[in-house]
Structures are given as structure tokens and as C-alpha cells.
Amino acid sequence: MTAKTPPESFQTAFTLAPEHLVEPTGALGVRDAVRDASARGLRVAVHATGHGLPGPVEGGVLISTRRMDEVEVDPRSRTARIGAGATWGRVIASAAPHGLAPLNGSSPGVGAVSYTLGGGLGILAREFGYAADHVRSLDVVTADGVLRHVTPRTEPDLFWGLRGGGHRLGVVTALEIGLVAVERLYGGSLAFDGDSAPALLGRYLEWTRTLPDTCTSSVAAVRYPGAPELPEHLRGRYVISVRVAYTGPAAEGERLVAPLRAAGPVLSDSLREMPYTESHTIHSDPPFPHAYHGEGMMLRDLDARAATRVLELTGPKAPMMTVVQLNHLGGALAAAPAHDSAVPHRGAGFLLRLLSPLDGTDVTAVRALYAEVAGVTAPYDLGRALNFSFGGGDRAETYEAVHGPRTRERLAGLVSRHDPASLLGGAYGVSRGAR
Template sequence: MNDFDNDVKVLIDRVAGPVLRPGDEGYDEERTGFNLAARHAPDVIVGAVGAGDVRAAVEFAAARGLAVAVQGTGHGISVAAEGGVLVSTRRMTDVRVDPETCTARVGAGARWGKVIERAAPYGLAPLNGSAPHVGVLGYTLGGGLPLLGRSHGYAADRVLGMDVVTADGRLRHVTPDGEPDLYWALLGGRDNFGIVTGLEFGLVPVARLYGGGLFFDAAEVSGVLTAYLRWTGTVPERMNSSVALIPFPDVPGVPEGLRGRRVLHVRVAFTGPPEEGERLVEPLRAIGPRLMETLRDLPYAECASIHDDPPVPMPWTSDDVLLGELDDAAIRTIDERIGQGDLIVELRHLGGALSRPPAHPNAVGHRDARYLLVELHPGAEPRAKELVRALAPWSVGRFLNLMGHGEDAGPEQVRSAYDPADLERLTALKAVYDPRGTFGITYRVR
């Protein structure tokens, strides 16, 4: 038994969760996240069940000069670990809701669905995204673009406190007042500065929505994108929406009217009265004949039905671009390229509360963006992100959460997610909190 094996044995004795090495039973399952296009290949995995296990893993890695990666659900993998230590937080799933303070506290492996379920009886909702099976932590630390973003801002803007293990092995309780620099950097800087083991954030008073979708055949109904963009300039902040081009396969499980078609799906989440929502969406109905419509008054607990994102792990590659105002040339650029192969494209309407500074400053950048375009390719093979590149003249930057992995998470792409002054501050704080680059398997700011 060599020195490293002896060190791992000591680590096993220190932690309550499993410690796995290549070849061990459960190693492959533990290192695999939701996006099957990329998988970590660490020397050691620590399946943390609490903050003490995270501390032990970080101390073990730092003492041996090993890099650390963290994975909850594995939706937002950036760089696949080749060696080093992977801290898996998926067992830390505690969720507590306090209806009196309208707050929630969650563990590092909690998913949004559980928060939605616990908050709903009190008429409260978290600022989750379109897919409740996504983990709370990675989503929020990357900024967190909610289903109700125009109405209530970024998920990061609601964070009240965090428990985080930093590169020195300390467990710190971080608040806007207690450690403002670290608080600022974590919210938008993701896991460059430590591993968050617990998160407390505010909930919003939303019990019901007017929401759902309008589905148009992309081949038969022209001008959907132009009409949608014109419509977004007329709606209030309570209206949250996006439009997605989806090539539906001709397979069982897909609604019959959508099978084998390229479909433009307009998604709507309106926080006002349903009758006002009905009035506001009438211009969308006038675009042309619809394949299907699912708009209705619904409890927030059913918000996943609006986008209907598949909850089954799959491989994909992606990129995104934050955009300013879009003119006719930009619309032509999108129209000319969205009909290619199995490409999925979504254009989200931003602005509203997303454009305003939060009560407690954080590193989430480019709040002046008007739209976010995401280009997604199913499958594990890297693809040229031609649409994102073609939209460079209208770009104001990128959004970290939907940036993708591998070459799509390179230094140039990461820098583009921040305003220049914020990037400079993040780089300086990285040198303070993680001078040896222990947390280097992430969207690196330095």
C-alpha cells in the first residue's frame, strides 16, 4: 500500500459518506451527472452527507495539491475532472421552509421540486427555473434565471446566507453583512471560492400562474419570431416568456400533433389575474393556426408543465448569448440558422426586475441584456455554435448557467459572463480565498 492509499484510508475514517476510487462499486454512478455528454474521472470521490465530510475532502485535496470539483445533480457541469477530488453533494437534500419569514433553507444537494412542494401550502414559491429537477445550489450560484425572472429578478438576488467550506478547510457562514466580499463573489462566481453546503433564500408570494404554451408549426406559420419580439415590447413585468424552436421526433410519448414537426413553442408564465393574461396573449394567438395550446390558470406547484423539460438524463452540448435590442438584421440571422438539423434554440425575454440591481450586490453580470438566446445540440459530440457566433454584433456577453461545458466553458467564454470591473474584482478575490487554485475544476475566473 502506497502513501496515497494510506491517505485515502485516513480520509475514509474521517467521513460519514462513501469514499470511492476508480474500480470501486458505485464509482461510475457517483461521478455521472444529468448531462451525459461529460463525466468526471477523479482519483477520489467523497459522497458527502454533511459539511464535515466536505471539510475533510477539501483538506485532503489541499494537503496533496489536488484540484477539487463539486457536483450536485450534474446539470451544470463545466469542466470534466481528470484526476483530483470530486465532492458529490447529492445526499445533502434537506429542505426547510419558514412561512413566517417567507424563507427556505436547503442543503447542497436539494432540488427545486422539493422546495416548490414544501412552499406551496403557504402560497409561496422559490425562484426556480423551468425544470424543477435541477439542483438549487449550482443554479443559484451561477445567477439563476427563474421562470418568474422579469417579475422577481435573479435567484441569486434572494440569497440571505450561505454556509461554505473555503480552500483553507474552514466552514464559514457568509452573509451580505458578515462577509460581503465572499458573499458577492459566490453569487455569480459559482464554486470558484468554495463549496456551499447550505443556502438560505427568500421566497415570493405566488400561489398561482396563468401559464402554458402556444405551439406553431415552424414550416407552416411564418413570422412567429418577429411577432413575438414585437409583443415583448408591449407586456408588463408580470409577463415572463420565451420562444423555443424544437424539432420533435416522430416517436411515442410526443403529443400526436407535434410528432415529426419542427415546432415554435411560445412559453408564458404570467403572475397577474388569469383574465388579464388572456387579454395579453391575444396578439400571440393572432400569429396563425396553432398545433396545440396549453394556456390555463394553474397552481405554481405545476409550473414544470409550462416548459415541460424532460427529467431524464441525456447528453447535450450548448452555448448562449445575451443580447441587446434586436433589429431586423438580427431576426434574419436567427431565422436563417434555426432550421438546421436537430438544433434546439430558445430565446428568453429578459428585462424587468432582472435589470435592476439587487438589495445586496452580487457578481451576476450584464443586467442590461434584453434577451438570452440558448443554442442546444442533443448528443455528446461537440458542434459548432454557429448561431451564437453569428449574433456577436448584438451580444452583450454570456450567461454562466447555460454556457455549456468543455470548450464552451473556456477562459474567453467565462470572461464574457461578467462586466469588466466585476471580472477584475473576482480575479482579485480568487487570489485571496483560493490562492493555490484548489477549486479549479469549474468555470474559472482566474
Template sequence: MRGAVLTPGDQGFDVGCSGFQTAYRHRPSVLVRVAAAEDVAAAVRYAADRELPLAVQATGHGLTVPTDGGVLIDTSALTGATVDPATRTARVAAGTRVGDVVDAATRYGLAPLNGSSTDVGTVGYVLGGGLGLLAREFGYAADHVRSFDVVTPDGRTRRVTPDTEPELFWALRGGGGTLAVVTAMEIGLVAVSNLYGGELVFDTARVPHLLDVYREWIRVLPRELTSSVSLLSYPDVPAVPVALRGRHVTHVRIAFHGDPRKGAELVAPLRAAGPTLSDSVAVMPYTECGSIYHDPPWPHAYLGTNHMLREFGPQVVQAVREAAHPDAPGRQVIDIRHLGGALTDPPDVPNAVGHRDAHCLVRVLSPLADTSEDQARAAHRKLEDALAPWRVGRFLNFVYGGHPDGGTEGTAHDVWEPADRLRLARLKARLDPADLLRCTLTPSAPTAVTR
């Protein structure tokens, strides 16, 4: 081993087991802080020989099922992104954060298909599908993967491409991390160096009709504009900017790839909807793309899930308003992401990302600093029931908040299309019959179907 092998009580063990999500954590018997791909293979073989549960963590943003008493592989030291501008690709090591890939790519006028936060691990984001800032123009990040270097649960290293391992290549893109440990991957980049982007912030009480404006506005948008709207209540504390303290606020986030003048024309109906508390929508270099959502960079406790919907009609708007209301039980941040466009297109090489017919995604997140887990789960179930008539499923990247007993927020049955879930389950049974890899939702097969 080139890296460190730690057990409870060793210096660095507790730090290595912690991550961005602080409400739940892994409690392994062995922590392996890998320094090379060979370390990953050794750790997997160790777990396989002893039939120990195995989990992988880079940043700890998407922790869903904590692993107790097993082996935790910490890939955070495996970093680096090497860009080939001629092929518009980047080779990304397992622990590399999105921001590092952005920095490497933008030197050549290129960009990855990253999401709202530049602090997350790139590999985990892509394995879950990857819903990016420019998703309506370019599709899911998983659609643009060229290859993976992995270690399968039998301890073997494999190079996974559409030609060498077509079934595993299909599954890894959108199937999560339950089939193999990724040590590196090659992804496609896009020719984007600047955006017309930012956010419009409204006092919800002064512009109560904004969701209705947004619902009509997204009906006619070109693919080049990807947007979202979120509602949340800010506490009246000094840490919050003065303009937002104690307010119930609606944020509209904009990312437009095209002529800024055209972008300003497209955004004009939102600006005309009412007075803003702030307006940061302007031309920006892609290196500043993280400022559009300015997701919090500090670790904290949260519980969240999401619902992919076939439409965003008046009844959905009303359900969202009620769930996000300041007086609603269980503090919730509601985020509606506009889908469609290239997200509906089948990728050149098929993958496991499903529900491509969804029109929007409603993401609900409950910070647990001032809300109990029971309150949060009850509030989430209430919103899920209200949205049930329009739900088509969930998106893997935004299902998080695990139980120590291995349960998750919701179940895996609606993350994938039924046929894809069965296909993933069969591959899981073949590659990992002992169910060693348990760090993400596992695609269980229907009991009525025999393998």
C-alpha cells in the same frame, strides 16, 4: 467521515461520478459522497493538503470543466428545504433539487424563484445567477439570497452574509462555484401560489411569421409576464407525440403572475397569430410550474451556450431562423428568453450577476445523440458570429459542455462585466491561490492588470 469515500473500482463509484450531462463526466481519483457538512470540510482539507483538483456535483446538470485525477464531492445526499413562512425564507441544503424547494414553499402559499426545470440542483442554479420563471417581476434568484454556509478552499467553514463576509457574499451570488463549496443557503421566497401559464405550440411552417409577432408582442408587456420562445425540429419517431412528429415547431412559454383575465388579454395576440398544435396556457397551481417548459428529465448528452443581446431586432430574428432551420448543419434547439423588467434593477445588496442591460437571451443547445460535437461547435460559432453586433455577454447558468482538458464552450471573459471579472479574479487568487476548485468557469484577470 459519515459519508462514503470511494475510489475507481468500488461499488457506486461510477454512478456517483455520473450526472444529468452524459457527454462529459468527472474522472476523479477519489469520490466523497458526503452525508454532512463536516464531511465537506474533511474532503476539502484532504484535497488542499495534497494540492488535488477539487470539484462539486449535486445533479450534474451544469458540468463545465470535468475534474480528472482529483477529488469529487457528491452533495446529492445533503437534501432538505425548511421554510419559515413568517420571514418568507427557506434554508436549502446543498444537494436539494428545485422541485423539493417548490413543494416545501407552496405549502405556505410561497414560491422560490426557480427556473424552467425543477430537476436541477438549487445551489448551482443560484450560484450561476438563477434566471427564473417569474424573473421579469422579481429579478434574478441570486438577488434574493440571505446567507450561505460554505467551506472555503483552506478547509474552513464560514457563515457568509452581507455583514460577516461582504466580499464573498457579493461573489457567490452570480460568480459560480469557484470560490467555495456551499453546504447550505438561505433564500428569500415570494408570495405566489398560482400562475396563468403554459405553452402555445405552433407548426413553424404554418405560422412562419411567429417570431416577428413575438418580437413586437414583448415590447409592451408588463413585468408580471415572463416568456420565452423556442424553435426545434422533432424526429419522426414513436417516442414523440403524434402531433409533433417530424415537424419543425415553435414553442412560446408563458408565466404570468396576476389576474387570469388580464393574462388572457395579454396572450391574445399570440393566439391570433395562427393555428396552434396545442395550447396549455391556463391557471395552474405553482406546484405544476415545471410543466410550462417540460424539460426532459432523463440524462443525456448535450452541448450549449448562450448570448445576451441588447436588442431583439429583425436581423436577430433572421439569424435565429437560419440557425434553427431543419436543414441547418448541426441540430440546434434555439431558445429566446425575454429579459428586462426587474432583471434590470440593481439588487438591494450588489452581486456579481452582470449584463443587466440585456434585452433578451438567445440560448442554443445541441443534443449530441444525432450531432457530432464538432458539428455542434461549428454551428454555435456561426450563430455567435451572426449575433456579434448585439452581444453584451453570456449568462453563467447556460454555459455548459466541457472538454476533458479543462476547456469550455466559449471563454469566461464575457460572462461577467470587466470590473466584476477582475474583482472575482482577485478574490479567487486570495481564497484559492492553488486553484483547487475548478468545476466552473474561472474568472481570469487580464494579463495587463497586476493584482
């Protein structure tokens, strides 16, 4: 092990200062690093792309998986074997020549494996469910330094816990996951002036009640800064937009979104038929590293009054810039998977996401604002979403909010069995992995 400059993270709010950095090229290198750390009594943290970095890393051993970015697609079985450091962009590019697509999220720069361990809520989620439900097998190094091939047959308990339980049970070096036969889709976004927000939000909530499962959508609201690099129609404006991904015919997609287009003057309209390789343009997530605080609230439902109050709290009069996104869930997300997993809150109707840039922003004030929002949505609250909690706080508290009592108890038993010395992060709930 050697001390080196830590890899750059997409999330820049937290410092990476390990005592030792290891950059293995394969599973055996990860195994050796875990064994060495255990022999020295050092804690282990894992880093892929750093999108979901949960907090600072100080001391111990940091395993960077960025060199383990292999992707192998088997078109006959419609599966992909994905290395721990591979991004969704790489998987999409590898699957597309075969007419296949993975169940990726909105950003192509996110680490595919870590995203999936947290459940994996993708842009086609209502049609195909969570990415974790499509996992066939995982290769993982547990805290005892053993490299295990985990399947429903060979390691049923680990197979259950790794899918939806995060990074706490071992260092996943690769996984095999099913792909779907999607080559193109109808998608994009409709942007409206923020003055239309209450009317549009009410119409959007009504609209979601009528959608087929082949349509996955979200609505987002943000007060844009006056930065010159932004398109002129967005600079300094409060904008509310609807994002759509629909795998049916484009003409039917046009018919589906017609009620939304009538909700008010449209600032921009990028809805079109596109190859799946362009699906990242639907959300156009920022590609540059930055510091942020975020929360994901899984809601049973949401009414227009509560949704409007959320926008009032987080809109132009809020003390800091906050991106609000409401993801429509249901459909295949609510269905029982072929193999049970630790993915929680399958009965949720919506995911409410809050994200605030931290440059010059008081984190305490951000948390206070989020607490106000949580008070508004409390009647519908089911718990938190693991992949969208970027608070840098107590991870045990985060896991407490993510999983219900039975799941927490079962995961705690697995942690006690596979990591009794807390090599991978301490007491149950403390996760130090980062996508």
C-alpha cells in the same frame, strides 16, 4: 476517502472519473474532504445533479452533494434554507403548503444552489429578478478548509462574488434565500407549425414591448425527431412555441396572449390557470439524462430580421438538431439589487439559448454553427450566460465571455485570496462545479 462509482449526471457528454468520491451528509463532511484533498495535493470538483456539468472530471476528489438535500421553510420570514444537493422540485414542494414559491428555473430536477450561484434566471424573473438577488446568506467551505457563514455583514466580498460568480470561491454547503407569495399563475405554451416561424417571431418581439413585468415569457423553436414516444402532433415537425408565466388574473392573461393566438394555426395550447406546483409543465423540459452542447448569449436587444436569420441557420436545414430559445428579460432583472453581486449583463433585453443533442453529432460542427449564430447577433451581444454554457471547453474562456473586465478583476482577487493553490480548479475562470 474512497473510490466509488460516480453519481449519475443529467449531462452525459462528459466522463466522471475522480480518484476519490466523497458523499458527505453535511457541512463538516465537506470541510473534512476539502482539508484532506488539500493535504494530499488533490484538486476538488463538486457535483449536485449534473445539469450544468461543464466538462469531464479526471482524477482528484469529487464531492457529491446529493445526500445534502435538506430544505427548511420558514413561512414567517418567507425564507428557505436549501442544502447543496436539493433540487428545485423539492424546494417548490416544501414551500407550496405555506402559499410560497421559490424563484426556480424551468426544470424541477436542477440543483437549486448551483443554479443560484450562476445568477438564477427563473420563470418569474421579470417580476422578481435573479434568484441570486434574494439570497440572505450562504454557508461555504473555502479552499483553506474553513467553514464560513457568509452574509453582507460578515463576509461582504464573498457575498458579492458567490452570487453570480459560480463555484470558483468555495464549496457552498447550503444557502438561505427569500421566497415569494405566489400560489398560482396563468401559464403554459402555445405551439405553432414552423411555417409560421417568421411571422410569429416578429409578432412575439413586438408583443414583448407591451408586457407588464408580471409576465415572463420565451419563444422556442425545435425540429422534433420522429420518435414514437412524442405526441403525434409533434413527431417529425418543426415547431415554434411561446411559453408564458403570468402572476396576474387568468382573464387578464387570456387578454395578453390573444395577439399571439392570432398569429397562425395553433398545434397545441396548454395555457391555463395552474397551481405553482405545476409550473414545470410550462416548459416540459426532458426529464431523462442525455448528452448536449449549449450556449447562452446575452443580447442588448434583437430585431426581427436577425431573429429570423437565427431560425434559418438552426431550423430544419441545419446540420444537426438545435433547440433555440429566446428569453425575454428586462423588468426586475434590470433593477439594482439590495446588495451588489457578480451577476452580469443586467441591461440585457434577451437571452438567446442554443442547445444541441450530441448523440452521433460532431461537436466541432455544433460549435461552427453557434459561431455563425453569434455572427448574426454580434451587434447586440453583451456576453455569455454562465448557467447556459455547456460546451466542455476552456472554462477560463467561458468566464472571460461572461464577466466584464472589472468583475473579472475583482473575482480574480478573491480567488487569489481564498484559493492561492488553485485547489478548486486552477487559474481564475476554471469552474468544476455542476448543478
